[in-house]
Amino acid sequence: MIIDVHAHAGPWFFSTDVGSVELNLALMDRYGIDRQIVSASEAVTYDMVAGNRWLAEVLQTQPRLLGYVVLNPNDLAAAARELEEYRPTGRFVGVKVHTTYPEQPLLSGAVRDALALAADAGLPVLVHTWDESVLGLVDVLERLPRLRVIAGHMGGPAWRAAVEAARRSDRLYLEPCCSITDRGRFRYALDRVPLAQLLFGTDSTLVDPAIAMGVVLEADLTDEEYEHVMWRNAARLFGIGTGPGATA
Template sequence: MIIDVHAHWGPWFFTMDVAEANLVTMDRYGIDRAIVSATEAVIYDAPAGNRALAAYLETQDRLLGYVTVNPRRLREAEADLRAYLPGGKFVGVKIHTDYTGSPVGSPQLRDALTLVAESGRPALVHTWGTSVLDLAELCLDIPDLRLIAGHMGADGFRHAIEAAGACDRLYLEPCWSHAPAGRIAEVVSAVDPAQLLFGTDATLIDPSSAFGAVAAAGLTGEIAERVAWRNAAALFQL
């Protein structure tokens, strides 16, 4: 069993044809379930993208959705959280700090994550470099908030180790367009196994990148199962 907690649905502005690639890609790599955000919602118009994804999710049962939230449009965000989270097809919230111009330390993101905490659902938040440390502080400050540090800080993965140690409600997922040797193994050796997840960034990045990086870490037994699916199943109540 494999659950991909960081995936996308819909075309990107890059030169690539991925609109219908989700299930084909999942089959190729043995991914059983994927939790996706609508590309349109992430990079352009959150309500329009969420609406399109909601319609698509009704047509199949292997994908689950993130409600994408723009912290600078909180009235729309609140309406979408009320509209989509109770239906069962959407199991979490996605926030991209860069595309929305809402850095982790901004008041806009704090307000958005307060809304997320009230919803009772986890949120996947884009992190890079030291921003994962700021995300851990927010997680500690907002009661009951559960967060996934997308890319586990990318080149700031050692900061992610510190962040996860500071807040047990912060989870790490590894996808990144680079794969430095030993990155996954170093994180796994230093972080509570209950805080580790698997993500690929498909369909923006081919899952082979994440699969190769995780395989190189040589995970076995309970830790391998936790990363592959058990932690995600518990976090999202699947």
């Protein structure tokens, strides 16, 4: 069993073949990924409402995929409406908040308020992290006791800071997908962060899952570590059923 907690669906503006849900499924089959939690690329980069609506339609016909409701911190009223509409469907199991495209720093008041909406809805949040500001998430988590955050990309080049942040809060999770593939990065996290806080993500289809697979397998996981990282922790965090014919 493998659950990928960081993936995307739909076209991006990059010059890569990332436009179809069929590619998501083909890559899942190639790498043995059973379930994948995706955000709509359009919702992340351009139009929150249209992108979430498109993804809701996709999820109706793709049982292997689950969704993140994308929240744009620049329009919190609309973000609240998006949560109200899609949370009850059961097909959206988390929230995605980006920082680059909305041009809101990770520790801005607007991002904090978006995280508070997710906390009130009881949904885990995947947040884009790419510098040492990831350490500030510890304070945000202390102020929002219902909040659970996944540090997307494990802080990117600031992965040591992300590890330190996860050591300070048991509601901060790390997933390793990244174009930064420093040797030993994931083993460094495994040796310092409680196992229950480590997840598997690929950034598919922007990045071939082979990269994240290599980052994780290079860490020479024990059987117990592999089981928890690759699916068990995600199943618990997102409430994903894993038996035959299971749904979220």
